[in-house]
Amino acid sequence: MTDSTGAEAITSGSIRHPVQLTPMQVPKASDVLADDLRERILRGEFPEGTALPPERELVAQTRMSRTTVREALRILEVQGLVQIRTGRAGGAFVQRPGEESIASTVSLLIRGRQVRMAALLETREAVEPACAQLAAKYRTDADLEALDRANDAIAAEGSLADFLQANVDWHVAVAVASHNELLTGFMGALSRAIYASTDNSGFIDAAVRQTTVRAHRNITEAIRKRDASAAVRRMTRHVHEYASAVLEVEERTEIEVPGD
Known part of the structure; x- marks a missing residue:
């Protein structure tokens, strides 16, 4: 209530202040449509x-513009x-998200945050023995064939690039043999980043x-025999020895992983 001069009236000893609203963030129409379709796909x-x-x-059903639908x-x-x-x-x-979606996201995180080499190696030491344990429990004949192929490629007299690719293939194959989609995607990104x-x-x-050839064959043999304890023990020793050797010659504290 105001008087003739426009000043605010005082009621019961208090001044009435105008109501103030905070700014509201209104989502874009394309985000709303994408959210709805995403939930339906995931369900x-x-x-x-x-x-x-x-x-x-879609334009007719949603009554949104063609630009919104395309976005x-x-x-x-x-x-x-x-x-x-x-x-x-x-x-x-x-299409449903797969291991490569996880790997891509983790790779972006590693590159974007410039994760330290030591942190990558620590993560690998924590995760890979679990992969080996699950692989010994759930591996199939097809999994063993993939591990054997990678081992043969690692032992071949090839270039350094061929050796590194075969090495990554073997470590990812162990994760695949665990039949855990999260571990498979995660290890794909982690192994590529380290190498x-x-x-x-x-x-x-x-x-x-x-040394790598011997370690991989020993771990593969434990997985073949479904000896989870041996698989964990051998993988733990393998990744720890590799991490120790890398850190001895690695002077960088941050990394920049090149794009695929």
Whole structure:
């Protein structure tokens, strides 16, 4: 209440202040649509491989603009939840997140935060023995074949790049044999980051290669025999010895992992 001069009236000894509202963040229409479609995909309403309605139908159903619909689909594509195909049989097709999605996210975190080499190696020492333990418990014949192929590639007289790739393949194969999707994706990113950021030319020589071959074959044999205790023990020793050797020659405290 105000008087004729426009001043605020005093009621019961107090002054009435105008109500103030805080600014509200209104989500973009494309984010709202992307959120709705994402939840439906993750709940399984749209099975993998299902084609979402054509763009013009989404526009009609949602009453949103074509630009909004396209932006929403692009968000889902970046998140790995749909695959956009062009051509007469094109459209947006549902795909479920896989191990590579995890690996990509972890790789971005490692590169973006410039994670220290010591932290990467500590994480590996904590995680890989668990992978070996689960691999010994759940491995299949196909898993053993993948491990044997990687071991043969590691033992071959190839280039340093070939050796490093075979090494990564073996460590990822152990994680795959655990049949734990989170561990598989995580180890894919972790192994690539460690090997990509190590001074391999000055560190890996013939002796290191021979030691790696023996360690990998011993761990593989424990996994083959379903001897979880031996698998854990051997993997723990292997990754610890590697970490100790790397840190002896690694003077950097931060890393920059090159892009794929």
